Amino acid sequence: MSAEHDPLTAFEAGLGFPLDRFQRTACQDLEEDRSVLVAAPTGAGKTVVAQFAVALAQHRGVRVFYTSPIKALSNQKFAEFSRDYGPENVGLLTGDTSINREAPIVVMTTEVLRNMLYSGEALTDLGFVVLDEVHYLADRFRGPVWEEVIIHLPAHVRIVGLSATVSNADEFGAWLREVRGRLDIVVTEHRPVPLHNHMMVDGRIHRLFRAGSGTELEPDLVRAIRQHEKSQGGGQGNRRGRGGPPRRRARAPRASRMEILNRLHEDSLLPAIFFIFSRNGCDEAVEQLLTRGVDLTDAEDKRAIEARLDELVEQMPREDLGVLGFGTFSTGLLHGFAAHHAGMIPQFKELVEDLFAAGHLRAIFATETLALGINMPARTVVLEKLVKFNGEAHVQITPGEYTQLTGRAGRRGIDTEGHALVVWQPGVDVADIGALASKRTYALRSQFVPTYNMAANLLARMDRDSAGSVLETSFAQFQADTGVVGLAKKLRRNEEAVDGYRRSMTCDRGDFAEYSQLRRAVSVEEKRQRRTRSKFRQREVMESLGLLRVGDAITLPSKRSLGACIVLTPMQRKESDTRLPSVLTEEGRVWHLRPHEVTEPAVKLGRVKFPKKFNHRVVEQRRRLGETLIDALADGRVKDPTTAMAEARESGKKDRPPNPDAARVEQLREEIRTHPCHSCPDRENHARWAERAERLEAESASLRAKIEGRTTSIAMVFDRVCDVLTSVGFLPDSQILRRIYGERDLVTALAVRGGVFDSLSEPEIAALASGLVYSARQTETFGVPRMPTASLDAAVLDVHGLWRTVTELERSARLSDTPEPDFGIGRLVYNWTEGASLASTLRGSGIAAGDFVRWAKQTLDILGQIADVAEPATAVRVRRAAESIRRGVVAD
Numbered sequence: 001m002s003a004e005h006d007p008l009t010a011f012e013a014g015l016g017f018p019l020d021r022f023q024r025t026a027c028q029d030l031e032e033d034r035s036v037l038v039a040a041p042t043g044a045g046k047t048v049v050a051q052f053a054v055a056l057a058q059h060r061g062v063r064v065f066y067t068s069p070i071k072a073l074s075n076q077k078f079a080e081f082s083r084d085y086g087p088e089n090v091g092l093l094t095g096d097t098s099i100n101r102e103a104p105i106v107v108m109t110t111e112v113l114r115n116m117l118y119s120g121e122a123l124t125d126l127g128f129v130v131l132d133e134v135h136y137l138a139d140r141f142r143g144p145v146w147e148e149v150i151i152h153l154p155a156h157v158r159i160v161g162l163s164a165t166v167s168n169a170d171e172f173g174a175w176l177r178e179v180r181g182r183l184d185i186v187v188t189e190h191r192p193v194p195l196h197n198h199m200m201v202d203g204r205i206h207r208l209f210r211a212g213s214g215t216e217l218e219p220d221l222v223r224a225i226r227q228h229e230k231s232q233g234g235g236q237g238n239r240r241g242r243g244g245p246p247r248r249r250a251r252a253p254r255a256s257r258m259e260i261l262n263r264l265h266e267d268s269l270l271p272a273i274f275f276i277f278s279r280n281g282c283d284e285a286v287e288q289l290l291t292r293g294v295d296l297t298d299a300e301d302k303r304a305i306e307a308r309l310d311e312l313v314e315q316m317p318r319e320d321l322g323v324l325g326f327g328t329f330s331t332g333l334l335h336g337f338a339a340h341h342a343g344m345i346p347q348f349k350e351l352v353e354d355l356f357a358a359g360h361l362r363a364i365f366a367t368e369t370l371a372l373g374i375n376m377p378a379r380t381v382v383l384e385k386l387v388k389f390n391g392e393a394h395v396q397i398t399p400g401e402y403t404q405l406t407g408r409a410g411r412r413g414i415d416t417e418g419h420a421l422v423v424w425q426p427g428v429d430v431a432d433i434g435a436l437a438s439k440r441t442y443a444l445r446s447q448f449v450p451t452y453n454m455a456a457n458l459l460a461r462m463d464r465d466s467a468g469s470v471l472e473t474s475f476a477q478f479q480a481d482t483g484v485v486g487l488a489k490k491l492r493r494n495e496e497a498v499d500g501y502r503r504s505m506t507c508d509r510g511d512f513a514e515y516s517q518l519r520r521a522v523s524v525e526e527k528r529q530r531r532t533r534s535k536f537r538q539r540e541v542m543e544s545l546g547l548l549r550v551g552d553a554i555t556l557p558s559k560r561s562l563g564a565c566i567v568l569t570p571m572q573r574k575e576s577d578t579r580l581p582s583v584l585t586e587e588g589r590v591w592h593l594r595p596h597e598v599t600e601p602a603v604k605l606g607r608v609k610f611p612k613k614f615n616h617r618v619v620e621q622r623r624r625l626g627e628t629l630i631d632a633l634a635d636g637r638v639k640d641p642t643t644a645m646a647e648a649r650e651s652g653k654k655d656r657p658p659n660p661d662a663a664r665v666e667q668l669r670e671e672i673r674t675h676p677c678h679s680c681p682d683r684e685n686h687a688r689w690a691e692r693a694e695r696l697e698a699e700s701a702s703l704r705a706k707i708e709g710r711t712t713s714i715a716m717v718f719d720r721v722c723d724v725l726t727s728v729g730f731l732p733d734s735q736i737l738r739r740i741y742g743e744r745d746l747v748t749a750l751a752v753r754g755g756v757f758d759s760l761s762e763p764e765i766a767a768l769a770s771g772l773v774y775s776a777r778q779t780e781t782f783g784v785p786r787m788p789t790a791s792l793d794a795a796v797l798d799v800h801g802l803w804r805t806v807t808e809l810e811r812s813a814r815l816s817d818t819p820e821p822d823f824g825i826g827r828l829v830y831n832w833t834e835g836a837s838l839a840s841t842l843r844g845s846g847i848a849a850g851d852f853v854r855w856a857k858q859t860l861d862i863l864g865q866i867a868d869v870a871e872p873a874t875a876v877r878v879r880r881a882a883e884s885i886r887r888g889v890v891a892d
Contacts, residue, residue: 042407
């Protein structure tokens with residue numbers, strides 16, 4: 001084939017640089033009509049393979065879909081392809097946006113393609129689908145969409161899967177091959193721009209690893225950390241000055257962002273991305289640099305930035321600029337730095353991305369969301385901390401996350417090497433950082449689970465058995481079945497071993513297995529009774545402590561003998577936290593009781609006169625109160641502890657009811673004594689083999705349960721989902737549910753079917769719909785929001801009632817609960833739909849503009865779905881509501 005007719009040769013000639021080996025291999029696979037999975041580090045050039053798929057589709061006259069997990073990446077690709085192939089040949093579909101949907105090249109979010117497949121749209125002219133960031137299928141909430149697309153795409157469509165480097169690429173590729181047919185796996189761990197890991201200690205930058213090693217720590221770094229700790233008194237504890245109280249160790253000053261920036265500038269390591277796991281932290285970083293008068297741009301940069309800012313201002317409503325923080329944002333840009341996080345509106349984030357990619361910005365302060373997809377490489381990536389808040393707790397980032405974040409370092413064609421810089425902090429073990437940087441383990445784990453919408457769509461096209469068979473082709477089931485192989489091998493080994501143990505425990509006097517069961521029954525019963533007695537004793541202890549009052553003289557017959565004591569503070573209960581009393585001993589020592597020290601109920605000895613104003617921190621006051629206790633013991637006003645404890649024990653014996661469980665143990669012991677095997681001279685030898693057999697049998701039972709659970713897990717969940725749908729009347733008729741997607745799909749479909757939207761106005765419809773997509777961030781607390789109108793309040797109650805019905809059915813079916821509808825932005829969406837300005841909409845809400853825009857766009861998405869299935873008159877108002885939302889900063 002001549003060069004002009006060979007698509008790959010023509011494509012490479014147009015690139016202006018030679019293809020890497022992995023790129024060429026993947027492109028040749030596509031030419032040979034194979035699907036391909038490409039797993040490579042960030043910046044390695046995976047997207048070149050996707051670009052060739054687009055060029056090949058154009059050459060063959062077939063359509064190509066380019067899917068991505070996020071709208072920002074879809075917008076970026078839409079702009080690129082429009083520039084390369086002409087806007088008339090490129091479409092964009094992102095849920096709330098539809099541009100040129102019949103074009104030969106269509107960029108879309110993965111959810112849109114899933115919805116398209118379920119709608120039954122003919123895709124006979126579709127040749128290729130690019131699944132960018134396909135490793136996203138490990139995402140807990142959105143990952144299953146990737147599997148649905150891969151399973152349901154027509155067989156003739158070739159897949160181009162682009163993934164970060166994953167440790168189980170072969171397993172993932174094997175599943176793809178099983179589901180899609182001809183597919184090659186192309187993996188490379190080579191970074192075209194090598195990455196060097198560094199650490200900053202005391203303002204100096206050190207290599208993390210010794211030269212030539214990817215695992216051995218640099219000795220100079222270890223030495224620097226030790227010297228720093230020594231200078232700060234590290235490892236010495238709280239040292240005491242002569243004759244004085246302990247000196248608190250001086251807190252080591254943290255390197256400021258200004259210092260880090262200066263050092264990076266001196267070492268020619270800019271531009272840099274600072275990953276800060278906090279939106280506020282990103283904004284504060286910009287404020288700090290502005291306050292310090294930092295300016296990183298030259299006159300040419302400023303002219304380019306001003307031109308882009310002017311364009312932005314022309315597109316934005318002037319009245320919104322103030323609430324969006326445009327002044328700080330634009331000033332930061334002009335000085336060469338900016339924040340980038342989900343609280344910013346898309347227009348601001350896209351401008352930051354464009355200016356950084358064009359080389360006009362020197363520093364970006366970003367949250368980890370920037371690590372996904374967007375093309376924003378830097379010379380250096382800075383990690384200020386290695387701990388982030390995951391919504392529930394502060395946890396260390398994983399090796400996979402470290403790889404994803406630092407993968408931004410090194411611009412291909414610009415830098416000869418990239419740099420990752422971790423700012424060392426006291427208390428951080430450098431070995432832990434070395435382990436993070438040296439590991440490249442990031443395994444894909446499927447999060448696939450059948451949903452209501454998925455079940456409704458499958459059952460509209462096939463019977464229940466066939467639908468179950470389709471679900472069994474998921475990656476989740478593939479991984480479960482692969483794991484079952486190892487479990488089954490272990491089970492077989494256990495069963496063979498048990499057979500040998502049983503032969504060794506054979507007794508000529510009788511059935512030793514029966515005898516062993518009796519012995520085990522005694523042991524189990526005795527342990528149960530001990531636990532019961534322990535719980536009863538704990539309850540007695542807590543009850544006795546709860547009755548104590550300030551001034552009571554007591555003794556504690558526990559592990560730690562304190563003698564006679566005076567209660568200083570009573571027991572305090574606050575929700576799940578219980579504080580035990582504090583007491584003063586005869587020696588004048590204050591003791592804060594702890595649970596493990598109090599193993600017996602407290603014994604009251606009497607009371608002493610307690611001072612009205614008593615401060616246990618004053619030695620003289622403690623001494624006087626201790627003397628009061630000693631005097632009371634001497635003259636008999638307070639009982640002697642030894643005598644009181646003896647009386648308490650005797651009283652306890654009389655009050656204790658007979659133990660009915662003791663008879664059960666004695667009966668079992670009698671059965672053991674009369675069993676024929678009890679008199680066997682080899683009894684204990686047989687017993688040892690029996691114990692081994694019993695332990696293995698218990699393990700084998702657990703293995704069987706795991707095997708059964710894994711091999712039937714997807715099918716079982718699907719059956720339970722179908723049972724719930726049958727209960728609410730969505731099977732066999734599920735027309736409405738088939739067009740509703742999202743975490744609250746069933747509640748939304750029930751609301752539409754029940755006519756909850758039918759009598760509402762446009763703003764009320766928008767506000768109600770927002771509650772079916774919105775989820776408050778951890779830091780946001782709204783309580784139970786009051787709606788602007790009585791009819792909307794009633795509709796909210798109706799939706800909550802439907803949700804309660806669904807969750808009750810889910811709990812009965814042993815399914816995960818549908819998230820509760822959250823109307824925290826209902827009033828905001830209502831006001832915005834009525835035409836309020838952004839400033840007045842957000843005033844006093846605590847919601848960031850970027851968050852509002854994101855949730856407003858998701859509200860647009862669900863309104864589009866509702867309009868497709870609602871009654872005609874309602875559908876008209878729903879579409880009007882959507883149009884009222886789509887304005888200002890919410891409009892694309």
